[in-house]
Amino acid sequence: MDFETLCIHGNNNKYDNTGAISVPIFQTATFAHPGVGESTGYDYTRQQNPTREHLENILTRMEEGVDAMAFSSGMAAISAVMELFSPGDHIIASDDLYGGSHRLFHHISIKNGISFDLVDTADLSLIEPLIRTNTRALFIETPTNPMMQVTDLAGVAEIARKHQLLLMVDNTFLTPYFQKPLKLGADIVIHSGTKYLGGHNDTIAGFVVTRDKTLADKLRFIFKTTGAGLAPFDSWLLIRGIKTLPIRMDRQQQNAGVIARWLCQQERIKAVHYVGLESHPGYQISKRQATGFGGMISFEVDSEKTAHHILEGVKLIQYAESLGGVESLITYPMLQTHGDIPEEQREAKGINNRLLRLSVGIESVNDLIDELDRVLKETVQ
Incomplete structure (x- = not known):
């Protein structure tokens, strides 16, 4: 089967x-x-x-x-x-x-x-x-x-x-x-x-x-x-x-790949961590042991101020813990999922005040990019 x-x-x-x-x-x-x-x-x-x-x-x-x-x-x-x-x-x-x-x-x-x-x-x-x-x-x-x-x-x-x-x-x-x-x-x-x-x-x-x-x-x-x-x-x-796991994950992965590549082109984004990028250190291992890359992206912005503005400015993408649902969610690991880890250990791993984690949903990828583009442009003003 x-x-x-x-x-x-x-x-x-x-x-x-x-x-x-x-x-x-x-x-x-x-x-x-x-x-x-x-x-x-x-x-x-x-x-x-x-x-x-x-x-x-x-x-x-x-x-x-x-x-x-x-x-x-x-x-x-x-x-x-x-x-x-x-x-x-x-x-x-x-x-x-x-x-x-x-x-x-x-x-x-x-x-x-x-x-x-x-x-x-x-x-x-x-x-x-x-x-x-x-x-x-x-x-x-x-x-x-x-x-x-x-x-x-x-x-x-x-x-x-x-x-x-x-x-x-x-x-x-x-x-x-x-x-x-x-x-x-x-x-x-x-x-x-x-x-x-x-x-x-x-x-x-x-x-x-x-x-x-x-x-x-x-x-x-x-x-x-x-x-x-x-x-x-x-x-x-x-x-x-x-029952809908395969079609959800296919769409989430498709959206995540497009968004990750778009993020790589943005001036205020300093690092993008997505396994599906050919530049990712684990890309070839993933190709060998998995059949997909998933819908999770972490990315580092240029400043703590930019990170806060994104979190407070998103509307379609919701600022909330958790991941993997049909709705796109953005999380601030240092305060939420990893808030109990000592700061020195967090910082050593790159979990700093500029790192955001995005769980990509099944919405239109164009709408998601429009949302991210809007909040990134607003941080310039």
Whole structure:
């Protein structure tokens, strides 16, 4: 089954005989038992619910794994994965991470006895020198948020196998439509389903997908025990959103490519970070391991004043956190997504008071460029 069809018909399980085209929302907390010691297969929604199960089966097939778990948020998904580790364990992670992941690792996981080394995983030669006897895993974002660095997943998977490390990949920016980390050697894939998978900025969700049955069983136990499963109605929203994932991402990528090239020609734009630009350091790796570049652009303007003017002057493009929806959103990473990262670390990565992050939507690209052109010209006056 082709991916586009899979997004619509990826789980053909029917839960009734009404002929309903839309998956039913099983809005129930608990399920009755047919008899003592008997079960319908569903006992309590915290453990499993038919609507959520339908969604999880679709994600499993999309990522080509053995099991997927749908969480109440992307951070709930990462938090559950961190429960695989014990005090004294060490993890190597990309040094350009979503701010929420950085906050979790440095304020919660470290408190729980797990240590971290952050490194530019786009340079594979920097990873092995950090591996210790207590290193247990590698945590990779690619492309990274917000600097769009690209890690060679097949290369890092080889390092993980050599040292018997778990490889975890945050695949939020590209989704399985453009990139399939499990096929490239990852053990666990993580998503913020809030973003491209949901696609409409109307619900929060997260996913963990794995290719190993033993690992899946461990994660299922954590999932059931910690209790952050996605609610039935939110599961239905994700099922609906995924149906249009390919056509949304194709349009977002098309728009992003046009906008990124336009930005490169603007005098007040000093740097453009978009993986689909041939000048991007990760362009060739992306061509090899992914089928698309996505719809995320970060760019640096000439001054803090210009950055503030753009944020306060946009109307069609909205100044808001999050990404991946049909609406274009612009974000100020240093204050929003990465506000909790120490200033020195932010600045070292280029996350300064001149950097903006643009999540390109599916609007007319001409309207989006007209908007950006207007606010950039206004900054001159």
